[in-house]
Amino acid sequence: MKTNLLARIILLLALTFTSNKGYAQLITNPSFESTPTGQNYIPSSWTKCHYYSTPDTQPGGWNVTTPPSHGSSYLGLVTRGNQGPYANTTEDAQIQLSSKLKAGKKYNFSIDLAYSVTQGHPGDNYDFISYANPTVLRIWGGVNDCQKTELLWESPTVDHTNWQTYDFSFTPKLDEINFLILEAYYAGPQTYFGNILIDNIIEKKTEEPSGCVLETFNVFTPNADGYNDVFYFKSATKIARFNLQIFNRWGKLVFETDDIDYGWDGKYKGNECAAGVYYWSVNYMCIVDESIVDYKRKGTVTIFR
Known part of the structure; x- marks a missing residue:
């Protein structure tokens, strides 16, 4: 009892x-x-x-x-x-x-x-x-x-x-x-x-960097239907520097860009990448209240086809 x-x-x-x-x-x-x-x-x-x-x-x-x-x-x-x-x-x-x-x-x-x-x-x-x-x-x-x-x-x-x-x-x-x-x-x-x-x-409960927030999503469908075809980041804050790298599950780099306005279409060297989970790492610099601040984030994105 x-x-x-x-x-x-x-x-x-x-x-x-x-x-x-x-x-x-x-x-x-x-x-x-x-x-x-x-x-x-x-x-x-x-x-x-x-x-x-x-x-x-x-x-x-x-x-x-x-x-x-x-x-x-x-x-x-x-x-x-x-x-x-x-x-x-x-x-x-x-x-x-x-x-x-x-x-x-x-x-x-x-x-x-x-x-x-x-x-x-x-x-x-x-x-x-x-x-x-x-x-x-x-x-x-x-x-x-x-x-x-x-x-x-x-x-x-x-x-x-x-x-x-x-x-x-x-x-x-x-x-x-x-x-x-x-x-x-x-x-x-x-x-x-x-x-x-x-x-x-x-x-x-974690706080986003004050005044310096990058937004993205974790699933996309690059099937050329005009909806959710590209994985990208956006920010309402001025970005002074930006670098995005995306790797497959074996650690191979499949995409890289220094342009926040240029997203990944789910391809590697012109060929479609397999459906599944990919790993991203982004380094960026924000200008907030006349101060320059560096940030680094990591995450995953899943391709559905």
Whole structure:
């Protein structure tokens, strides 16, 4: 009885989490605390979107033993290969936000990610099906329940077994986003059995440089339809110097410009780049109140075709 009471108190504290700056988080239970833990138990306040697959509250299920990065538990998601009744499917978990996202507003988050090299389970023929392959994490915004309305962020391939913190931001194009959906997804064009471990997703309140703000977006569709064909930056402030570099996931430079008015059309040497996540780094100098200030920012952009 005392053990159950203590567990409920810990869970209540997790569900009412606020940041150290005192504001309420958009996400309830950001540390994925839950009782009980193990396979086929989804963390409290989170829900599944498919009847055939239940995310897991780890550690303790499917041979996963990685300790949490925060609190006492975390979320585990998988991808599936071409075996079994649910072949070639991905797993996701959804949370209803404490307030709806606003179109055009920038949101900043951090999240802890890893993967397990021991995860797996027995197959139909008593063979062992290993899920010990890295995946990526996709974060979707949904207007309605379990509706993947807008892709907000995609991680690089999470190929490390130790927890690493990823800082990311997104600016929704759509209003009325009421849900966030976390989805494990394949790191390449082929389907396979893989997994990702997720902990401690925290909204961060960060101040933009006063008077010196660059605006951009994190998804574009260079398909020559005249809409959202070019990835670019804009600023209401006078920019004295600007340099943008864009790299693919292997670190190869695919685009560079020193002109803020010249954007990337999704091509490299005249050829279309593959759909997926690319990484940008921008260095710029602003003139604010007769002072010259240098800034550097990094982020990701996703090509959809």
